Amino acid sequence: MATYPEYMVAPIRQDLTDAGFEQLMTPEAVDSALGAQSGTVLLAVNSVCGCAAAKARPALKLAVSSSDKKPAKLVTVFAGMETAAVAQARQHMLPYPPSSPSIALFKDGELVHVIERHHIEGNDLMRIVDNLQGAFEEHC
Numbered sequence: 001m002a003t004y005p006e007y008m009v010a011p012i013r014q015d016l017t018d019a020g021f022e023q024l025m026t027p028e029a030v031d032s033a034l035g036a037q038s039g040t041v042l043l044a045v046n047s048v049c050g051c052a053a054a055k056a057r058p059a060l061k062l063a064v065s066s067s068d069k070k071p072a073k074l075v076t077v078f079a080g081m082e083t084a085a086v087a088q089a090r091q092h093m094l095p096y097p098p099s100s101p102s103i104a105l106f107k108d109g110e111l112v113h114v115i116e117r118h119h120i121e122g123n124d125l126m127r128i129v130d131n132l133q134g135a136f137e138e139h140c
Contacts, residue, residue: 003080004048012053013078016044019061021074027088033075034092040107040140042071043089046078047100051121056101059125063132069140071105103132107139 017023021044024030033041044060046052064070077089079100090098092106096114103120105113113135120128 002082006081009048009078009081012046012048012057013076015057016046016060016074016076019064019074021060021076024075024077024085024089025082027084030075030077030085030088030092033073034089034106035109038108039073040071040105041073041075043092043104043106044074044076045086045089045100045102045104046076048080049101051117052101055123055125055128056103056120059120059128059132060103062125063129063136066129067133067136069136071136071140105135105139112139 013023022033024033034043042060042064044056046057064074077086079086093102093104093111093114096102096116099117101120102117103115104111115128115131119131
């Protein structure tokens with residue numbers, strides 16, 4: 001069950017899909033994207049909150065667009081909307097607790113890097129970009 005009306009979240013979803021992120025709507029789609037496979041996948045847990053708008057989404061877009069090394073696949077789930085898909089994404093992110101927004105990098109189906117909400121809301125935009133790009137350099 002969705003927490004927000006779709007007309008309200010549609011432009012927020014589009015912010016990341018326009019940047020090349022695939023919106024995952026079901027637990028099966030999440031498992032397919034994040035499950036054991038070769039390559040790197042960047043997962044964004046999107047949100048309607050201010051720190052997602054001011055920091056998480058801009059940092060994601062800037063890090064991906066300005067990096068030579070970057071994940072092979074970009075995916076996103078939307079907290080408060082497709083609850084089953086979000087819950088499944090969070091299972092893949094264990095042992096980290098649920099956090100919205102948050103960002104996770106997977107390599108060959110293994111979680112290798114996480115940026116939680118408290119790393120986003122209390123940080124400068126460029127520090128988040130640098131954090132992501134450092135993870136891309138190390139794992140992609």
